[in-house]
Every structure is written in structure tokens, then in C-alpha cells.
Amino acid sequence: PGDDFGKEYLFIGSSFEETPLLVAVLTYMGYGILTIFGYLRDFLRDWKIERCHIAREREEQRDFVPLYQDFENFYTRNLYMRIRDSWNRPICSVPGAKVDLVERVSHDYNWTFDYTGRVVGGVINMGSYNYLGFAENTGYCAEAAAEVTMKYGVGVASTRQEMGNLDRHEEMEALVAKFLGVESAIAFGMGFATNSMNIPALSGKGCLILSDELNHASLVLGARLSGSTIRVFKHNNMQSLEKMLRDAIVHGQPRTHRPWKKILILVEGIYSMEGSIVRLPEVIALKKRFGAYLYLDEAHSIGALGPAGRGVVDYFGLDPRDVDVMMGTFTKSFGAAGGYIGGRRELIDYLRVHSHSAVYATSMSPPVVEQIITSMKCIMGEDGTTLGEFRVKRLAENTVYFRRKMTEMGFIIYGNSDSPVVPMMLYLPAKIGAFGREMLKRNIGVVVVGFPATPIIESRARFCISAAHTKDMLDTALCVISEVGDLLQVKYSRHRRLPSLDRAFDHSIYDEIQD
């Protein structure tokens, strides 16, 4: 069955070029040297030759069991701290296509920061999740939100089930359901919590969760808190998933062999660290064949994929009713905050009664709800303008252009050619910090990621394309990236783009996962 689907839907756009051998060796050497230096510095710190900046216990609590074991923090102390200035950069303007950063310096190698009081203005923002450019402080959406702020205030101070259910919440949920093409939807105040609080409500003991290798921490936490058995399948690998489904149904629960109560497949629309798009048609076909349920997390793909911006279901032209639980967030493409779950009416009614968030968590703030309503109407075209359509198209064009240029320049880019998340490989630990700093010097803000968010030798820089980026901004950025790429020698790619690879099936996935 796996072969038929590959021909119908084009996956030729995906590429995951292999790490060049020399680079891999150098990366391991780099980490080795850093570790040796780390031990040396720890030694010097112990003997008070070097000043110690780490958080220390108060005098009265000196003989308490320490909060952090020395070994746990080795990585943080000796590797992360040295390049810490690439993260948590404070900003002081709208996180749009251009952003103002608060300038900060460190006189003690990143242990503490001082703010110089100056602002680095006009930095091209390639790091914020602003796919459709709704992060703005002017325009129709902002005005509506301002009106609501003055009318409704900023807080709600109660939970949905008590006194916190505003009429605006119900309107917003109806709109979300319409946008997605499902029967009903429910919204929550935080995207992370949407996953971690609702997966336990849907799945419990005696159920099986099949989760993709590279799922986000919120999905992993939700799966763990549910108490179900978790099995991990290789990233986007349909043979692996099919074999797991088959074996799960045939063999039942481990040792007792009782049949599973239900099987839930957790996948994401776009995986933000790889830039890959889930093979949704195949997953849906598998789920229908075996009777499992599908939970699709569209945190990055809603608004960013598809000809109408309705997400990965729209991108493949499938029926939203095939996905049992459609989850997404409002933070990325809608410029607001929070998450939602959409699906059949029974599902949403159940969540209204049993979701942890509906019972215990404060409901969403009114201006945020307003922002969601106006931005969603804009994308759907219901506000009377073609602005939404224009932005969706622009995002798609920008994505294709940027990716093409990056590959032409010789960088190793991961992911599907339509995904607005563009990870660029750096590999060596020293280049992580260097890339972040050099780009900032040239007025471009980028995001760099290393261990533990990625495998240890696969550190990368990640660009997020936005509909708010004009072609000029992209050209400037590309020019600078090329310059820095030559300076740091990160143009590793030696091959032309390869067609989609199905990774070889790995039998070790059946080893019980320690969570």
C-alpha cells in the first residue's frame, strides 16, 4: 500500500541532504575540545582561580541537598553560556518584518548583561513566527483590538465554566470552526497547554499513542501525562507507521495481548526544526485502513500553507472531516495568542465538559480574541478586502524564492520546498554563536538552534519567512547570508537537490521507549 500514494502526491520537493563526513568529524572534535575546556574551567572554578558566577545557595541553606547537580549543568555552564547572547534578545517594537532590538553587552562572557540604553533599529526579522504579517500595530485588526480593550478591559478573571465565558469567545469559536471546515471548535489561552491538557482527556490507560520522532515538547508532555503507552515512529516514515499499526492491532497490549482501546496518531503539520511537511494523504489512508484516530497539530502550518491559507489539509486538498482532531495555535499566523481544537461536535462537547483548561484555567483576554476574529476574517476574505488572499500568495512566493536562492548559493537546507520554515545547517558548535553574532552585526536577526532542540551534530540556523517581507528585504538578507556563509564556510552542499528519500526502516524502534 505504501507505494501507491507516493506516485499520486508529489514529494519531490523534500530534501534532507546527508551530513558531509569531514564536517561530522570536525563537529565531534569541536564538541570534544569544548568538553575538555569545560572540565578545565570547572576545575579552575572549584579551586577559586576563576570567578564563579553560578547561582549559589544562601548561607542558611548550605547543607540542603543542592537544587542542581553539578553534572546536569555541565552543558549549560560551559557550552550554552558562551553563546547565550544569541537567544532571549529583547525587542522593543512590533515583531514585524523589521524589528528594533534593545542593545545589550556583556563584560563577563555572557554571565550577566548590561543594557546600554541604545536601540538597534530596523533589524530585518527572520526569527519571529509572523507568517502572514499580522503582527502589526496599525490597520484594521489593531484598531478593532484597541476598541475592545477600552470596552471590555484586558482581563476576564474567571474560567470558561464559571463566569469567564464571554459572547466574544463563542463568536470566535464559531468562526474558527467555519475557517477550518469542521463542525465545531473550542479555544484555549495557551498553545502549549492546549496539547498538554487535552491529549490526556482523549487518551488514557489501555490506549496506544503513536507519535512522530520529532514531535514538539507539548505533544510529548501531553502523551506522557495521559498515561497511555507511547511508541515513536521514524520521522515522516510511512512504512514505520504502518508496521507499528499492524503489529499493535495484531499483538494487542504488551504481555496481556488484550486489544487496545484506541490508537491515536500524533503528527504535526510543519515540523519547525526540520521544515518538513507531514505526508498527510498517506497518514489518513493508513488511519482509515486500521481504524486509528489522527491528531494533527497545525501550530506552524495553519495560515501558512495552502492556496486559501487553511493549513496542511488545504495544501493537499483533503477533507477536514478526515482528521479527527485538528489542533492549532493563534500565535504564529494570526498575531495573537492561544490555541484551538476543532473537530466533530461530540468531540468538542466532550472537551467543553472535561478539558482541564475549561475547568481550571482563566479564559482568553478579550483584545486577543478580537485580534483572532479580525485576522481570521481577513484571511477568509470576509472583511471585504483581498488583503488576506494577497498575503497568502505573497508568503508562498517568498518561500519558494528564498529556498531556491539558498540552495543555489550552496547551503544545505532541510525540508519541503513549500514550507516557510527554512532550517540551514551549521553543524559545528562554534559556528552557532558566530552565525548569530555576525548576522546581527549586519542588521539581520536570525534564530540559531543547537542541542538539545536538535541532534548534537546537527545544529542549524532557522529562517521564518513572512508575507510582510518585501523582495528587497529578502534580497538584502540573502546577500548578507551569502557573505556570512563565505566568511564562516557554511556552504556545505556539494550535490544538486535529491528527490524524496524514504529512510531505511530501522528495527530498533521496537525497543521500549524510556520516557
Added chain:
Amino acid sequence: MSQLAMDLECANFSPQAPAYHLILEGILILWIVRLLFSKTYKLQERSDLTEKEKEDLIEEWQPEPLVPPVSKDHPSMNYDIVSGPPSHNIVVNGKQCINFASFNFLGLLDNERVKQKALASLKKYGVGTCGPRGFYGTFDVHLELEDRLAKFMRTEEAIIYSYGFATIASAIPAYSKRGDIVFVDEAACFSIQKGLQASRSFIKYFKHNDMEDLERLLKEQEIEDQKNPRKARVTRRFVVVEGLYINTADVCPLPALVKLKYKYKVRIFLEESMSFGVLGEHGRGVTEHFGVNRLSGQGYCFSASLPPMLAAAAIEALNIMEEDPDIFSVLREKCEQVHKALQGTPGMKVLGESYAPALHLQLESSSGSRETDVRMLRRIVDYCLEKQIALTLARYLDKEERFLPPPSIRVVVTVEQTKEDIDRAASCIREAALSILK
């Protein structure tokens, strides 16, 4: 040379080995031969199924429905709809009421200054942050708010989360890992329970506010430690309590707890969502209430950051709290008034300290079934809504709570309620109780 010759001679003799030795070795050799040639015994596994049998199993397997059906008249099914701002005068299900249900203790939901500051922030930053704290989602307002909170609470540093429920539920597993021990009060709220579940530590519950029970557990732990000192040296110990318990509206005995902390070397986790801005002369919470010093601590947050306008609103709220500390004594007075006015309601009892701003009204004697109790309380709430007093049932996830509190009506006191409002509400509740709880 001669020694070697002697050895060789000894080796040439066939040693007169004891008979049993030879017999034993003979048996062993026969056993080995048997093992080598016997059939291997394999557990009959299901993998011996034929392809057809596997296909049949797959065809036959019927999963449970994704969610069990929910009846249309489930008490939590239909939410009360609030149209308009949830302020002191609130419109619930179309009726204009006085708000005794939203946690608006200091009346800041409708405060003009707070709204103006939020508006200014909106005009500068927009609504959302489009990213987590690590990736350009840290705004200067976040840093300012953290700074101000640390100063206000008199701690070294502070950190903010974008979702109240997630704060304690993420903070606990950040410090307490698998193998550590946590002592927690039975009346701890649901988010603490979820945090404990996520932390994988050993959880030990002690009776609500019972310091002797806690001491007993600590002593037991000490005995365990003495048996295995090496393990004890790396096991962290925590006590989790709330400043003002949301489920029982009373205060934790903090001074006694601090004494136990230093005696048994445990760290205290203090959850102050109810007591912040309520207890203490300046609203600093339960530590100010009791005159205790705070610890320092840091945490980690990896979800989208708080929208900057909400952070700006919080800063302005802090400003208001700092400028006018009289507001806390006003709140305390109102709490006492409400507490007094609700005493003697026929068939109901008031649960909570007299200075707690969120009280529970419980049935004096339960009917025996939780469902009936809930239905009766709901009727009282509906009666009051008709008479334009907005109240609400305290909501819990019945099956998931570890120690499910008895059903109750939540009564919230705010500084905006006047004496007339309070008297009206009290008499309304009394009427409702008389007519419904005959």
C-alpha cells in the same frame, strides 16, 4: 632438572582418580550431548499467525469511540454567557447582575489607568509576540514586569509565564525530577497535581494544614535516609503549599512550615495565586502576612511569551497596588462584611477564613449523592441570577481530582462591592436557600 624429570614421571602415571569423579564427568558429558541434540523449546508466539489471520484481526478490531458521548443536560455542558465586560455590573445570560463570581478582588478589571496603559502598549507592539522568549519574543515590557515583580515580592529575581495554570505545573517539574520527594497538602489545587504528575517524583500527601501529620511524614523520611545516606544526599525534598487555598479558602501556617523546613532540610514551593495582592499589609502575599523572608529561584519557559499589552496592564496594576496600599485593608474589611453577612444562611455553611476574598458556600448536610447536591446548588445560583446577583458553582473535574472537594458555590469579594450590594446578595442567598432547601 631433576624436579622436571620427577614431574614428567608423575604425569606418565595414569592418576588413580576417585571413581565418583569419573562417573560425574561421564554424566556431564552425556548431558551436554543430550542438550546439543535436543529440540529447542520456543514459546509459541502470536507471530506464528498466518498473514490471513493477521488481516482478519485487523479487520475485526473495533476501537472505542474517540470520546464517550456527553448527555445534553450535563451540568457543565451549557456555559453561562457573559455579554459585555466582566466588571462589577455584569450581564449574564441577558440579565444585568452584580458580580460576585469573577476573581476581581481589587477591582482592576475595569480600571481606566490599566486600560489606557494596555492600549498604549497595543499601539506600540501590536497584540501577539509571534515567538517564544528565546526567539525574539522577549519584549522590554516582560523584563520590566519581571523586575518590578521581583522588587515588589522582595526576591532576587522573578519570571513570568503566559498562562496561569501552566506556571506552577511547569515550575514543579523543573526542579523536582524522578527520584525526588515532594510533600504536598491534600487540598492542593489541580494545577499543582498536574505539575506533580509531570515531575515523576515520589508524592506524599499530608492532611490539610496539619503540621503534625507533615512532621510525621518528614520523620519517617529521615529514618529512611539514615538507612541509605548516599542516596539521601542526592534526593531533593520539597514541600508544596498554597498561600491561600483556592479550594478551602484558608491560609497555610507558614511560620510553622518554615521551622520544619530548617529542621528537616526541605525546600518550600509556595503557590500564591490567591494570596498575591490580597494578604499582607502591602499585598505581598502570605509571607508578608506572617512576616517571613523569601527564597530565590529561577525557572525556564518555552512557549510563546505573554502578549505585551497584558504585561503592560500588569505593570500598571502593580503601580496602583504600590501607590495605594490602603486598598488591601478596604478589601479585608469587605471580606469580613461578606463573611458575617453570609453566616446563618439556613441549610448552608460558609467555608473560609474571614479575610479570604473567595469563599465557598457549602450545604450543611449533603443529600448523599453529589449529583443531587450539585443540582440543588445550581438552582440556588439560578435563583440569584434571576434576582440579579451573579454567582457561580465552583467547578472541578470530578474524576481527575485526587481529593475532590464537596460541591459549593463560589462567592468572590471585590473592593467595588458596596454595603448595599453585599446586604442584597446575602438576603437573596438566604431567600434562595429557604425556598429551595426546605
